[in-house]
Amino acid sequence: EAQVTQNPRYLITVTGKKLTVTCSQNMNHEYMSWYRQDPGLGLRQIYYSMNVEVTDKGDVPEGYKVSRKEKRNFPLILESPSPNQTSLYFCATRGQGRDEQYFGPGTRLTVT
Amino acid sequence: SQKIEQNSEALNIQEGKTATLTCNYTNYSPAYLQWYRQDPGRGPVFLLLIRENEKEKRKERLKVTFDTTLKQSLFHITASQPADSATYLCALGHAGNNRKLIWGLGTSLAVNP
Numbered sequence: 675e676a677q678v679t680q681n682p683r684y685l686i687t688v689t690g691k692k693l694t695v696t697c698s699q700n701m702n703h704e705y706m707s708w709y710r711q712d713p714g715l716g717l718r719q720i721y722y723s724m725n726v727e728v729t730d731k732g733d734v735p736e737g738y739k740v741s742r743k744e745k746r747n748f749p750l751i752l753e754s755p756s757p758n759q760t761s762l763y764f765c766a767t768r769g770q771g772r773d774e775q776y777f778g779p780g781t782r783l784t785v786t
Numbered sequence: 787s788q789k790i791e792q793n794s795e796a797l798n799i800q801e802g803k804t805a806t807l808t809c810n811y812t813n814y815s816p817a818y819l820q821w822y823r824q825d826p827g828r829g830p831v832f833l834l835l836i837r838e839n840e841k842e843k844r845k846e847r848l849k850v851t852f853d854t855t856l857k858q859s860l861f862h863i864t865a866s867q868p869a870d871s872a873t874y875l876c877a878l879g880h881a882g883n884n885r886k887l888i889w890g891l892g893t894s895l896a897v898n899p
């Protein structure tokens with residue numbers, strides 16, 4: 675079954691404690707992206723990757739890092755989380771030459 | 787700045803009726819427009835894509851129109867069912883490398899039995 679998986683699905687952490695949210699896809703898609711979704715602000719892109727070892731900033735990259743060492747994985751790293759990074763995070767993928775995106779189930783992060 | 791507006795108020799309709807959701811945009815010339823469905827706490831699910839040179843697209847009970855003069859897309863669900871209750875997001879895209887999407891805030895649809 676084609677899918678995008680994220681882990682963890684829920685996370686409560688404290689300010690400053692480094693964390694990683696993993697994203698994995700089995701569709702061999704080149705493009706992967708991270709979004710955050712907040713009430714009243716909608717979906718905003720954090721980082722995206724066009725292919726292995728190719729990443730670029732989206733609209734709200736501050737406080738986040740990403741890496742793309744393998745085609746299937748695109749982890750999101752928060753080196754020093756702050757309460758304003760409390761949000762619902764989604765990983766999304768897109769196939770070569772395609773425009774529709776496939777989203778993961780989401781990770782609800784709370785930073786206290 | 788680029789702006790997308792969707793009906794901010796929730797839409798309540800009776801089962802069997804046609805639901806019509808609106809997506810208006812300004813200061814943008816999209817290459818295509820997409821509609822997604824999102825259930826609470828879950829990731830958006832792609833429904834339909836319509837390109838700038840297309841007027842209408844259909845998929846089963848779903849229909850999308852795209853009027854680049856009015857800068858508006860309409861999303862219709864015919865013969866609506868309670869299972870269609872969800873939030874519907876529109877997203878505008880351009881043809882650059884990132885194919886970056888500009889997202890609306892979504893419209894909540896409730897179909898009452």
